[in-house]
Amino acid sequence: MGSVAKETTARSDDLELNKPEPEGWLGLLFMLPSIAFITGLFIIPLIMTIWMSFHNWPLLGRTKFVGLANYIELLGDSQLWHSLGFTLLYTGLVTAAIMMVAFPLALLVDRPLRLAGVFRTIYFMPVVIGFGAASTLWMWLLNPDSGVFAQILVGNGLVDKAPRPLESFWPALSIVILMVVWKTAGFTMVILLTGLQSIPGDVMEAAKIDGANALTRFRRITLPLMRNSFMLALVLNITSSMLAFDQFFIITQGGPENSTISAVFSIYLASFSSYRLGYGSAMSFALLVVLVAISSIQLTFMRQRPEES
Amino acid sequence: MNVPKHTSSALPVGERLGFVAFVAVSILFAIFFLMPIIWSFANSLKPAAEALANPAALFSKAFSFENYRRLENVGAGWYVYAGNSILIAFGTIVLTVLVSVPAGYGFAKFRFPGQSLIFVVVMATMMIPFQSILTPLFLILKILRLQNNLFGLVLIYVTFQLPFSIFMMRNAFDAVPRALIEAARIDGASQWTILRRIMLPIALPGVATVAMFAFLNSWNEFLAALIFLSDQNKFTLPIMLVNVSSGIYGIIDWGALQAGVTVTMVPCIILFLLLQRYYVRGLTAGAVK
Numbered sequence: 001m002g003s004v005a006k007e008t009t010a011r012s013d014d015l016e017l018n019k020p021e022p023e024g025w026l027g028l029l030f031m032l033p034s035i036a037f038i039t040g041l042f043i044i045p046l047i048m049t050i051w052m053s054f055h056n057w058p059l060l061g062r063t064k065f066v067g068l069a070n071y072i073e074l075l076g077d078s079q080l081w082h083s084l085g086f087t088l089l090y091t092g093l094v095t096a097a098i099m100m101v102a103f104p105l106a107l108l109v110d111r112p113l114r115l116a117g118v119f120r121t122i123y124f125m126p127v128v129i130g131f132g133a134a135s136t137l138w139m140w141l142l143n144p145d146s147g148v149f150a151q152i153l154v155g156n157g158l159v160d161k162a163p164r165p166l167e168s169f170w171p172a173l174s175i176v177i178l179m180v181v182w183k184t185a186g187f188t189m190v191i192l193l194t195g196l197q198s199i200p201g202d203v204m205e206a207a208k209i210d211g212a213n214a215l216t217r218f219r220r221i222t223l224p225l226m227r228n229s230f231m232l233a234l235v236l237n238i239t240s241s242m243l244a245f246d247q248f249f250i251i252t253q254g255g256p257e258n259s260t261i262s263a264v265f266s267i268y269l270a271s272f273s274s275y276r277l278g279y280g281s282a283m284s285f286a287l288l289v290v291l292v293a294i295s296s297i298q299l300t301f302m303r304q305r306p307e308e309s
Numbered sequence: 310m311n312v313p314k315h316t317s318s319a320l321p322v323g324e325r326l327g328f329v330a331f332v333a334v335s336i337l338f339a340i341f342f343l344m345p346i347i348w349s350f351a352n353s354l355k356p357a358a359e360a361l362a363n364p365a366a367l368f369s370k371a372f373s374f375e376n377y378r379r380l381e382n383v384g385a386g387w388y389v390y391a392g393n394s395i396l397i398a399f400g401t402i403v404l405t406v407l408v409s410v411p412a413g414y415g416f417a418k419f420r421f422p423g424q425s426l427i428f429v430v431v432m433a434t435m436m437i438p439f440q441s442i443l444t445p446l447f448l449i450l451k452i453l454r455l456q457n458n459l460f461g462l463v464l465i466y467v468t469f470q471l472p473f474s475i476f477m478m479r480n481a482f483d484a485v486p487r488a489l490i491e492a493a494r495i496d497g498a499s500q501w502t503i504l505r506r507i508m509l510p511i512a513l514p515g516v517a518t519v520a521m522f523a524f525l526n527s528w529n530e531f532l533a534a535l536i537f538l539s540d541q542n543k544f545t546l547p548i549m550l551v552n553v554s555s556g557i558y559g560i561i562d563w564g565a566l567q568a569g570v571t572v573t574m575v576p577c578i579i580l581f582l583l584l585q586r587y588y589v590r591g592l593t594a595g596a597v598k
Binding site: 035105119139187243272288296 | 348365
């Protein structure tokens, strides 16, 4: 019996060796759990978002098909337009701020020194802290009664009274942007650093020998060769800022006077505060279309090789 | 410090000045990135009066755990929330690894019709923000009776982790040389033995990366936890923090809040410092993609 078993395995070995690929369909079996998760908890909900957006869908009680009514309401919803405008403003400002901090950081730590590695680690550290913890931490830093900022400013005689940044729009937005730069600049720094380090050393050497000065090398070699890293950093920063929620829910709580309600915050309020699930779905789908459009435009730019442009 | 003495004194003045400028600027940035973390940690260990009088001080004469003790009286007590966060993180890590490792293997080492279509669909889900499907997920969890349930939240976190994890594991398995597998097969190893004895050891760094991202993302996630958990005993640490920060009768216990922030962020920082290279590997994998 033992010899028979040996023979069959030997034969199946031969079969597998002769084939260009091993038993292909076995691969599908390995993927089944993933397919189940992604279908059940991603693709079906995605289709449901669209389906629900055509309904009046309260949490309890009957759902009713209303056609495009939710989308029509969306067009006339001034609070929603305001929150979309605010989200775009925030995205533009925070992305610019992050790039302006992260790029110098990447240039600074792009050195083959152990010390540079230590600084890289320090700059990256806030990235692994969650937005929830980071937001509550900054709430404390900036609170006028026992916050660190208030003590430093008043203690050094820079201001007479502790500032209350959350009571008006621009100070509140600036504080959130400062917090997000602190928390995420290290991430963008690493993305840009991979771009910097992929520039071949001999190209730089050749330019040096040809007499190109540091500024020319930076403009003609570094920047063009880093195009893809820049685009990737932009895509990631823009999409994540468009989806900002935690920092506005926690630090500004949408205030003052609902001026810092972001797009996802609006969806949260519609679906889980007013329990208008149909309307919330319509908003979700609109946001989804905007985001997929942004990332596909940017990814198309990225696909182009630098020499084509 | 890293430059040996004799070379450093031999360096031209310009280069030495450049090094000094590099260190000075780097230290300024380091202060900006480190100080909020250090202040929070320092204040979590100060008695209330001292924290109120001098929050910027890094050391206090009176060292105390009273903030952590007061955090025990917040809702169900901070250790309940820490326990929930640990359960969720652990569940997300285990399930993500169990589901994404075979899938990555399947994508790397097998070919069948329609396979690339499945891969494209899986990767395309990365472009769609999970925030846009939360409303129907709420209903699905309600139907499955998994709403307000830690396991329900784990299922959702696993789904969000899958595209990235499958991508990581496919790359990890792609790196295993074909000749090695053929040799094992000739020696009579079964498909299962090949996966366990040859593929997994080589793919282990990939597994570490997947596990680390699963931990950080589930530990820190806020919005889904806020929506899907409604029972006070089931909250996670970030939700606890927000409850502390919104105060009781308008009074915020800042000391307890700093204790909570410390409990929430320190595990992430320690894990990052220990497993930094797996984290950066995950980031750069995303960057070259």
